[in-house]
Each structure stands twice: as structure tokens, then as C-alpha cells.
Amino acid sequence: MKTKTSFVSVLVLGVALSVSACAGLQKLVVVETEHSDVVEMKVSDYRFEPNNLQTYQGDTIDFRLRNVSARDHNFTLIDLDGKILQDVDILPGKTADVRVLFLRAGAYRFHSNRDLDSAMGMKGLVVVAPSFWNSGLRQGTAAVPAELSTIESRARGVFRAAEENAWPLVFSGVDVIVRNWDYYEVRTPVDSPQRDLVYAMGEAVGLLEEKSATLERDREGTMRAANDVSWAVLDLIDFYHPAVPTDIGRLDVLERRIIVDLDLFSPNFIAAENSMGRLKTIWKILRPSVVARGGIETAVQFDAALAVQEKALLDKSARVAKREVSRGLEVVNELGETLRKTP
Numbered sequence: 001m002k003t004k005t006s007f008v009s010v011l012v013l014g015v016a017l018s019v020s021a022c023a024g025l026q027k028l029v030v031v032e033t034e035h036s037d038v039v040e041m042k043v044s045d046y047r048f049e050p051n052n053l054q055t056y057q058g059d060t061i062d063f064r065l066r067n068v069s070a071r072d073h074n075f076t077l078i079d080l081d082g083k084i085l086q087d088v089d090i091l092p093g094k095t096a097d098v099r100v101l102f103l104r105a106g107a108y109r110f111h112s113n114r115d116l117d118s119a120m121g122m123k124g125l126v127v128v129a130p131s132f133w134n135s136g137l138r139q140g141t142a143a144v145p146a147e148l149s150t151i152e153s154r155a156r157g158v159f160r161a162a163e164e165n166a167w168p169l170v171f172s173g174v175d176v177i178v179r180n181w182d183y184y185e186v187r188t189p190v191d192s193p194q195r196d197l198v199y200a201m202g203e204a205v206g207l208l209e210e211k212s213a214t215l216e217r218d219r220e221g222t223m224r225a226a227n228d229v230s231w232a233v234l235d236l237i238d239f240y241h242p243a244v245p246t247d248i249g250r251l252d253v254l255e256r257r258i259i260v261d262l263d264l265f266s267p268n269f270i271a272a273e274n275s276m277g278r279l280k281t282i283w284k285i286l287r288p289s290v291v292a293r294g295g296i297e298t299a300v301q302f303d304a305a306l307a308v309q310e311k312a313l314l315d316k317s318a319r320v321a322k323r324e325v326s327r328g329l330e331v332v333n334e335l336g337e338t339l340r341k342t343p
Contacts, residue, residue: 025052025125031061043067043075043090046117048110051124054189057105061126063098065090073122074112080104087113102128105187129189144240147180148233152249154180155230158208159256162222163263170222174212177229181205197236204232223260227253247286248336254279255325255332258309262325267318276310286335295338302331 029050031037042049043065055061065075067090075098077086085108090096102108105128112122154173161169181201188198208229211221230253234246254275261272283306290299305328312321 024121026050028052028054031055031059038062038064040064040066043069043073043112045069045071046120046122048075048112048122048124053125054127054129055102056129056189057102059128060099060101063100065096065098067092067094067096072114073117074114075110076113077108077110077126079108080106086110102126105129127189129187144237144242145184147184148237148240150180151177151184151233152230152237155208155226155233156252156256158212159223159226159230162212162219162226163259165217165219167217170212174209177205178209194236194239197232197239201229201232201236204228220260220264223256223263227256227260230256244336244339245286245289247282248332248339250282251279251286251332251335252329254282255329258325259322262318262322267316269313269316269318272321273313276306276313280306280310290335290338293338293341295335298331298334298338302328302335305331 026049029039029052031039031053037055037059039050039053039061041063044067053061063075065088067073070092072089072091075086075088075090075096076084077098077100079085086098086100088096088098108126108128110124110126111118114122154176158170158173158177161167161173185198185202188194192198204225208222208225211218211225214221230249234249234253237249238246257275258272258279261268261275283302287299290296305324309321309324309328312318312324
């Protein structure tokens, strides 16, 4: 899998490359409707305006096509199977009304079938996002999608498998991550507030697939890439306001990052110390929530683990630091269980 970006990449790059450079896709117009809405579309020589629309599965758009040119034009809408859904002629100076109910999510192309019109760039695109995006999910109030939870879990598994050189487990874990990411990504609409996070996640998944597929079996690269996927997916999970703070997962990621930095022929103590600094900052924010849920004993255990780790890093003792990081990861799991309790 190559680097991916978002729903707009999958649909617009795949479909809009057929849109001539003469016209190009204009600024996106999102049609926010509960049932139907009117889109005023100006039809001129070699141009629809607007020609780049997004709506939602199950919604209806009433296209009001106003031909402002001295030539007759046409509006042909193609469905997801390549069949003609609408085919309407618009005479010079006239207006034609076309109603379309979009029952399936995907990319619908439209063009004028008149001589030269399409070749000169008289084309456009309607991206139909899945219906659930027109609900609480768009505001980040829905449950965390199962695909993201699966990716978060499998990324940790891939890290451990790579650490132990268990490559069959690495390959199967990466495959699950890629398939779940593909499923999630293509359902993310063009105007999603997640778009930057989706791009970052696509980059991380692409890198993981690349590192794990190398013939020399890049152990360190795969471990780092799996960790980067973990961080990126936590950023996406944040969007859904999960009950358990994602910072607990970031503690895990940073501890694993220290393992990688120290698991070298020449340990990178500077990088490990930087990760430790970020880890302590996150823990300072998260600790009161743990204590509030009755986790004072576990919090003290993690304080102690961090103190020993920090001293080992200052002493440049990779062996002791790695041992305490392993202990710290066990305590992080207990912290997660504590945070699942109702305060």
C-alpha cells in the first residue's frame, strides 16, 4: 500500500484525474441537508459552477441548471457502476431542474455530452459520504470505531513481535492493520475535521507496511513504525472523546520508544531522555485522574518506575533502564484498568 491521505484522495485522485486541467475541481461545496436541498449550478461554455460537491448517503440534491451561454449544453450524471443516472439537455438561456437521490456512498461523475464540452473540461464530481457521517460522529460524539481500536491493539502486537523477531506474527498483524485502515479511511468524508489526522495516519501505516516488508527484515524500523502507528491512531481516537484518556496509550508508546532507543549496538541516550521528558509531562497531567479513581497505589508504583528509569538514563545504564521500562509497561496496563473505573 502506498501512502494514503483521506477520502478525497481515494475518490478525487481516482476520478478527478479524468477531469481536464482546463476546468479542474473548484472549491468544495458541502451540501448539508436533512432530506433535500437545491444546488444552483451555472452552466456556461465548457464549465459547470460549482463542479465539486459533497453530500451524504440517503440525501437528495435538486440541481437547478441555468445555462447562461448562447450554446446548448447537457448534464449527464454517471452512477457508481458507470451507468447513466441522469441525462438532461439545457437550452441556451434556459433552466433545467434535476432531482437526484443518492442511495449509495461513493464518487459520482457528471459531464456535458455535447461535442468538445467534455474534452474541454466540462466535468464535475459529487462525493457521497456514508450516512453515519451526517450524525453525531461528525462532531466527535460517537463511539470509537472498531477499526481504530483494532489498529491500536495490533500495532502494540506488531511491536512486540518485531522485538522478538517473530516475523510471521509481524506480517499477519500488519495485514490486519492495513485492512482495517483501508476500511476506515475510505469512509472519511472530504470535509471531515479529521483530515490532517487521517493524512498522518496514512503516512504511518504506509511506512509500517514498507519497513515490515523489506527483505532484510528491518527489526528496528518495524518497531519504530509500529510505534508511530500507535501514536497516530491515538490522535484519531481522541476525536471521539473516549471514556479512557488516550494519554494512557501515549505512556505506553513513549515507554516503547525508549526501548527502541536503547535496543541498539550504541544506545541513543539523548533520544531516550527526550522521550522520558515527554512521558513525565503526560504523566503529570494524567496522574490526578488515576488517583481520583482510587489508583493511588498504582500511581506511586509508576512514580517509582519512572524515577529508576530516569536515574538509569542519567547513569547511561541501558540494561537497567530497559528492565525498568518493562516494569513501567506492566504498571501502565494497571493504570489503564484503573482509569476504566467510574470515579
